[in-house]
Amino acid sequence: MADEAPFQFLHSEVIQYVFGASDSGDAETGRNITKVESMGFRVGQGLIERLTKETSRFKDELDVMKFICKDFWTCLFKKQIDNLRTNHQGIYVLQDSKFQLLSHLSAGKQYLDQAPKYLAFTCGLVRGALSNLGVKSIVTAEVSIMPACKFQVMIQKI
Amino acid sequence: MECQEEKPIIYTMENKPIVTCAGDQELFRSLYTTLAQQLPREPMEWRRTYGRAPKMIHLEANFVQFKEELLPKEGNKALLTFPFLHIYWTDCCDTEAYKGSVKEDMLRWQNSLRTHASPDWVIIVVESNDNKKKNKTNILPRSSIVDKIRGDFCNKQNDRCVVLSDPLKDTSRSQESWNSLLLKLRTLLLMSFTKNLGRFEDDMRTLREKRTQPGWSFCEYFMVQEELAFVFEMLQQFEDALVQYDELDALFTQYVLNFGAGDTANWLGSFCAPVRNWSGLLLRRPIDMEKRDGIQRGEASLLDLRSYLFSRQCTLLIFLQRPWEVTLRALELLHNCVQELRLLEVSVLEGALDCWVFLSCLEVLHRIEGCCDQAQLAANCSHTVGLWAYATDKLKSLGELCGLVSEKGPTSEDLNRTVDLLAGLGDERPETVHSLQSPYKKLKEALSSVEAFERHYLDLSHAAMEMYRAIGRLRSARLVGKSLAEFYMRKGDAERAENFLQEALKSYVSEGWSLPVTHTRRQIAECQKLLGRTEDYLQTSALLAGDVNLSTEERKHFCQEVLTYAGKPGDQSHKVTLSMSVFTELTRLQFHPAKASVHSGAVLQVELTLRCLMPVSVHLQQLAASIHFEVNHGDTLRRSKGHQRQTNQGTVEFSLGSSATGGMPASALVPSLELDEVQDRSPTDNSLNSTAVVCRNTHLLMRLHDSSSSSSSPPDTPNCINAAPVAMKEGAQMLKVQDVTLEPGNNSIILTAPSERPGTYILRQLCVTVGHVQFVLPHIYPSVQYDVYSQEPQLTVEPLSEPLLAGLPQMVKFTLLTGHYAVKKGDALQLSNTETMPVFPSSSCSACILSPADELVGESLLSIQASEKVTSISLPPTPPYHTLEFQLQVLCIIPSGSQRLPNERLTNGEVRHRPRSYSHPDTPMAAIDQRMSIDCPWSIYSTLLALTFYIPFKTKHSLLSAGNRKYIQVWLRNVSDVNFTLADVKLSEKQQASLELQSLNTKTQQLLCSRHSVFCLWEVRWKDDLPLCLQCVFSANFSPLNQDVSAFKPFHYQFQLERVPTLYSVKAEIFPPAGEQHCRSGLLCGLEVCITRLTEPAEAELAEDSKTDSDGLKTTKLMYEVADSSSNWAVCGRSSGTVSMPMAANATHKVQIEVMPLFAGHLPFPKIKVLKYLPHTPSTTIQPDPDSCLENDSLSLLDKTLEDQGDTASIRSRGSIHSVGSNEHQQQRSSTMPRLEPFSPGQVFNHSQSQQVLVLPAADDHIIEVNAT
């Protein structure tokens, strides 16, 4: 990621492209969200492979999550996750108080209804990265006031 | 497994640094014990050269009496025997004695030391009170002797002389002096060590630097460095000692490698000597002197050197409590030795090395067991297991070498080989002679007999496997298992073998390692064949036949195995059932027709695409698919559901994902997650609280993960390790084909599906039969189904060409979908006739029969009998679900005009519906719906069909008058799209014979194009007098353009004219003002209206007027009105008024009115209206006549004519229309008021109609404004 700007723009365009066509029908939206997420998934897989090339082996799950919050996030968004919480039973909550992909949308409630579209890809990124690190998970996200948002990672215990 | 009955003793090296003692031996002996004890008590810090870390060490010493010969000769590098410190003991305390003897002795001692350059000495003066007591004489102060000695010997190093006072007393003072003494000794010893070792190491290094020089010998150097090692060991510095050996090890290794690389060192020669002895490692002595001597003498073989080196390292490691390092190093060593011997091309008797390795492994293991308890051992399997496995391998290869692994024991040369091998072991070492389980004994025994060998080999193998299992190295365990299996195979014990193989196979399959799978499976096949387990064998063979890892030949072989069995003669009843996946894969299933839903009895084909895995083409007796049938209620509904389940257009792809190479990721099994967005709105105001991306099927994913995690196996190779006995459900309905041949690769096979009973058919299993062998696919997934439905017969009729025109014969097409009904001979359709739409049964009327696929299958003439009530059409026999089509010619009769028919009842009692025409939105033509009721053989109810016809014409009529003369005009418009020729246009009057209608129409035939009209005109001629009312019938023949005369069809139009005769004539005249030639605009001029009665009032009129006859005068009241619509005129004064006309012919009435032209020019006369004036009567008699009412809305045609009259009337007077249009209503509204009633057109004739008068402009050229009221 030389510079975040191109990524941001491309991302926005992708969202426009995917959702722009058919903004009607909840089923449709759901499908599109899933589509974008799966794009993210593939990217996450590749990206993490590259990022972890130099790092030493991870100690445990938490170690992995930390990497996601620090290096991974920094590489993507030029900043770290602001807050990582876990219940130590496979649920992690990553809080980004100024999520880059939302920051240029609005500061507050405006366009809040549009926000999820702009989170799907990142959900995929995280899930892809984790799965490639051998951590199967489900990643969801929530926004109440932009550009802050929360990602929830639910680990599938083996 | 080694029992503990003999524990090898760990020999510690008893040599300690040597310290010589000269002087008073008596004295020394008295102090020795204390000294020996005390010296090691306190540790000393040893600062070391070459920047090595300082160490705290406990010094011990081996005190020996001083002898000249103990002192090191020149050049002797021995360190072990080197005296590090020399002590001189004395307790003399009087000068005489000292001077007399002691000093001499000391001098001698000193000299000998000096000559041998041994600078490390100390003199200890022991003083005690009691020897003072001995000789009271010439006692000197204590110090003096010491001072003397110091003076004499230690010039300015006074510390070389130490005082020990009252050593045997237990006083603080004696303690003190002891301590200082000990400290001193330790310090001196260390100093000596440092000095001497330092020197030694330097020498050693220089020697090592020489190693490239020709004369250099490794063995010599070895001895030197080992010396150092010994010293370190002696000083308990095992770490340092080990380092020495490791350095030697590395150095030697390097030499061997270099040798391999090409440059040889001459001294290596000895090590390249052929191996004569392979008695294995010996780890039970701290120093294996015989080997050491061998090395010293340069006679050691490579194995000797390695063994010795390792035994030393082993000893030290065990001192250092690092037993597990021993095992690891041991394994490396053994491997390495084997390599080095190869590298050096040392000739070794075949199997000798195996012996050596085997013995060595066990030796190491024993050694370790010797110094660890069971718990430790158990905890550290991971370190020992390697050795166990290695030993097992070696024993196995030995067994094979010595022919101990074959069913029939060893051959003679096997035995010779064995003897030679055993010879190389030499005699058993004394250490182990008494232990029953020594490696030596084991090997000897194992090689002695087949049974013994088996026992030992199995012991080892199982030990190794258990350990591997214990530490979770299952793959390794299985690999051992596999070689065990191979052993069993050699022994012909296929049963045991197979178990191990199966276990191994499982893991290879589950982890998708195709090559091992193939290999193992092949071995299994062998076992199964031996065991005569036919089914399993066939299953495996089939798998192998389809295995791409094998060569075509092999595959063919296994395929043949299956086929030969299948082909064996014998009862077909017993069949071997195998899983289909081993034989062929169902990749694709296609329905024809694609919608996979047909009517019962129709042909439905199922095309299977089978990928045959066999290397050769295989002939199948039968391929069958079993079906589960369910009747379904609500046909259509189920059908649609079926379609949803079916994939696109009746094609189902089966993804077996069984790629020949490489496993698929397990993720393929897990369902993809479904996300969605949700919005959380606040309950109060509906504003958004938050939005989120959520997962719809979390629970599913989580659950599925649990299940799949257990078996995350790539579906790489067919997972059936054993032929899962899958039985074909018999009795069920089946799709079958007999005798098909499957070529390798994709085959397409077409089955015909049963489709008698309506319902849903679900394909369950697939079964292929090859002779005795059946391959069964137990579940077809995703589920495949087709539907069979049944359909009622349907009769429909439609125009052959739109639109159907009324009045002309038209072709209509009858279509009969037979559905489940088969039309039998003699079946007929019964049309009940209607005279409004007769059917014309043409003789050449043929029906054609179409198959469901719409191709023509038959054509036959229809026989149609028409009685006056019904027309019966007898149908040709038609199979179910076919289509029968035929055409009939019908004619819809155009209802003509006002003719009234009483509503008579039909024979069948129902009211005959009279087709009504109505105006159709999307065509100007009036439409008529014709319904026909048909009785069909398949139903007791009669089918009702409707056709819509369109009337191609519109007609209007009007009555024109000229004074008394009357004309009738009929206007005929062709509203259809067809061009017609119109012929013999006629107008006739029904009642009045006297009446004559003289046609003023010239043409007999004329063209009437689409959207065009014709006007026809007749003059009415009559003799005595003109009837009030005329019943006219307009009639014409018409036919589509350019058709022969026969094609002409009649068209009738009835209408009636009332109040035909002219009653009054109205004349108007305009007089210019007096003295004027012409009228002038703006000047008043006179208008004279003259109304004249033309005829005697007829009875009808009288009757009519008698109502108004109030004062008995025979007059009719008229009302006139001058109304100037175009405001050319200003009427001055009364513009209207009533006049009463006497009831006599030619009675005239004149009215004068002043009018003023408002413009100049030729102005039309102002309008003059004349109306009937009926003063008020309390009349209720004039009721709206219900019948006429009915007429009015029922016979809409008539309605039209009414209106039309209005229209035509309006040519004359606007005013009249509306009153005419709605007179009934007026009547009802104003029955009591006096009312006006218009004359019907033709009753009043206006002479001055459209007459004009010239008006000159006003004299003074300006227009006067006048308010025209």
Add this chain to the structure above:
Amino acid sequence: WRVGIAVIAKENYPLYIRSVASQSELKFHYTVHTSLDVVEEKISAVGKSLGDQRELYLGLLYPTEDYKVYGYVTNSKVKFVIVVDSSNTSLRDNEIRSMFRKLHNSFTDVMCNPFHNPGDPIQSKAFDGIVSGMMVQTG
């Protein structure tokens, strides 16, 4: 074979497996498969022993009489295994390391290639090329 190289998926099925001479290919497969035992052991041993700095390079998995098996595991739990003939003594540890590094780099490129579907066997010519290169230089 002088040397063989294998890439094994997270789930332990081979993604890529190649050895110089094919006559003992089978043995090579067995060896690699068995080596997974030790790989797993080493991976699971993470953190237990204080000393280890959790390198991706797992070092010598185990020696046998005829060959040495070296292991390497990416953070994505993909294993690389290099098997070298014991007689091939020229090979130093750091050379093995750099071989693994090369492999890992190339593998990463494969992973980032849109035409590669993660989890599928490696078809990449580029990767193949790298491997061949190693085989030549070490073989």
